[in-house]
Amino acid sequence: DGIVAGVGAVLGFVPQMLVLFFLLSILEDVGYMARVAFIMDRIFRRFGLSGKSFIPILVGTGCGVPGVMASRTIENERDRRMTIMTTCFIPCGAKMPIIGLIAGALFGGSSWVATSAYFIGFAAIIISGIILKKTKLFAGDPAPFVMELPAYHVPAWGNVLRATWERGWSFIKRAGTVILAATIILWFLQGFGFENGAFTMVEDQDNSILAIVASAISWIFIPQGFGNWRATVASISGLIAKENVVGTFGVLYHYADELSDNGDEIWPEVAASFTAISAYSFMIFNLLCAPCFAAMGAIKREMNNGKWTAIAIGYMCLFAYCASLVVYQIGGLITGEVGFNFFTIVAVAIIAFTIYLLFRPNKYEGVNEVSFDSKKAVASK
Numbered sequence: 001d002g003i004v005a006g007v008g009a010v011l012g013f014v015p016q017m018l019v020l021f022f023l024l025s026i027l028e029d030v031g032y033m034a035r036v037a038f039i040m041d042r043i044f045r046r047f048g049l050s051g052k053s054f055i056p057i058l059v060g061t062g063c064g065v066p067g068v069m070a071s072r073t074i075e076n077e078r079d080r081r082m083t084i085m086t087t088c089f090i091p092c093g094a095k096m097p098i099i100g101l102i103a104g105a106l107f108g109g110s111s112w113v114a115t116s117a118y119f120i121g122f123a124a125i126i127i128s129g130i131i132l133k134k135t136k137l138f139a140g141d142p143a144p145f146v147m148e149l150p151a152y153h154v155p156a157w158g159n160v161l162r163a164t165w166e167r168g169w170s171f172i173k174r175a176g177t178v179i180l181a182a183t184i185i186l187w188f189l190q191g192f193g194f195e196n197g198a199f200t201m202v203e204d205q206d207n208s209i210l211a212i213v214a215s216a217i218s219w220i221f222i223p224q225g226f227g228n229w230r231a232t233v234a235s236i237s238g239l240i241a242k243e244n245v246v247g248t249f250g251v252l253y254h255y256a257d258e259l260s261d262n263g264d265e266i267w268p269e270v271a272a273s274f275t276a277i278s279a280y281s282f283m284i285f286n287l288l289c290a291p292c293f294a295a296m297g298a299i300k301r302e303m304n305n306g307k308w309t310a311i312a313i314g315y316m317c318l319f320a321y322c323a324s325l326v327v328y329q330i331g332g333l334i335t336g337e338v339g340f341n342f343f344t345i346v347a348v349a350i351i352a353f354t355i356y357l358l359f360r361p362n363k364y365e366g367v368n369e370v371s372f373d374s375k376k377a378v379a380s381k
Contacts (some may be wrong), residue, residue: 017168020066020141020165024070026042026155026160026164028156028163030155036054037055039051039052049079049086049129052079053074056083056087058123061132062092064294065295066167068088071083074233082128084303085316086124088290089125090122090278092237092291095242098246098283102282113283117283117287120287131358132359134152144346156318176288190209190211190233194207210236211233214230218232221285223328225274225338226281226330231274238286240293240294253270255267263337276335277327280327281331282290282324284324288319289317299312320327325350329341329347
C-alpha cells in the first residue's frame with residue numbers, strides 16, 4: 001500500500017508525461033517556442049518576468065514538473081529563479097480533481113469555479129512577479145531578450161526522442177528516491193496508531209498517528225474555515241500528489257470502493273463538512289501552496305541550492321495561506337457566514353499590505369546584480 005500504491009500512483013503519470021515531453025520537444029525543435037517567448041516578452045516585462053517565463057507557465061498547466069524543468073531555457077539566474085517560484089501557481093492537471101470535487105459538492109458543478117482557479121493562478125503569478133522584483137533578491141530589470149528565431153522546419157526526430165527520454169528518466173529517478181521515502185512515511189503514519197491501549201496497525205484511521213498529528217496542527221487553518229483534521233490530512237497528502245486529496249477524503253470518509261476522478265461518490269459527506277466559502281478557501285489553499293513532491297524535487301534540482309528551494313516552497317505556502325484567509329474572512333463577511341473578528345482585521349491588513357507592495361517605489365531599480373549566497377549581499381549598478 002505504501003510503496004506500490006504511493007510510487008505507483010506517481011509512476012502512473014509517466015506515459016502521459018512522456019507524451020507531454022514528446023510534444024513539447026517537437027514545439028521546441030520546430031521553432032514555435034522561441035516565437036511564443038518573443039511575443040509574450042513585452043507583456044511579461046511589466047510584471048518583472050521574462051517572455052521566456054511564459055513557456056514554463058504554459059507547460060505547467062499540464063504538470064508542474066516539466067513546467068519547472070522548462071525554466072532552464074532562461075539564461076538569467078535571477079529571472080529563472082523567480083519563474084520557478086511562480087510557475088506552480090498555475091493549476092496543473094493533478095489539481096483538476098480537487099477543483100472537480102469542490103465544484104461538484106458545493107457549487108452544483110458550476111463552471112466558474114474552475115475558471116476562477118486559473119484566473120487566481122495567473123493573478124498570483126502577476127502579483128508575485130511585481131512584488132518580488134522590488135526585493136533585493138530579485139532586483140534589476142529582466143535580462144534583455146536575446147533569442148534566435150529559427151525558420152520553421154521539420155523537427156529532427158533524434159533530438160526530439162533524446163530530449164523526451166532525458167526528461168522522462170529524470171522524473172522516474174526522482175520518483176524512486178524522494179517520492180518513495182515520502183509515500184512510505186505517510187502510509188506508516190496513516191496506518192499505525194494507538195487502539196485499545198496498544199500501538200498497532202489501526203482499523204479506524206481516526207486513531208492513526210497522522211490523525212493525531214493533523215488534529216494537533218489543524219487549528220492553524222481555523223481562520224481559513226477548514227480547521228478540522230480531515231481537511232488537514234487531505235492537504236498534507238496533497239504534498240505527495242495533488243490528486244491524492246480526493247482519494248484521501250474517500251479513505252477518511254470510509255468509502256470502500258474506488259472513487260471516480262471528481263469523487264462524486266463522497267459529495268454529500270464533503271458538502272456536510274464544508275460551507276461554500278470554506279470549501280472554496282480550501283481549494284485555493286491547495287492550488288497555491290507547495291506543489292507535489294515530484295515538483296518540489298524538480299525545484300530542488302533546478303535551484304541547485306537548499307536555501308533557494310526553502311525560500312521558494314516557503315513563499316508558495318505563505319502566499320496560499322494568506323490568499324485562503326482573505327477568501328474565507330472577506331467572503332464570509334459578505335455572505336454573513338463570518339462575523340467581524342480579529343482575523344477579519346488580519347485579512348484587511350493583508351490586502352492593504354499587498355497593495356502597498358504592488359505600488360511602492362522600487363528602490364532597487366537599475367540594480368543589475370545581487371549576490372544572495374555570500375554572507376553580505378553585494379549590489380552593483
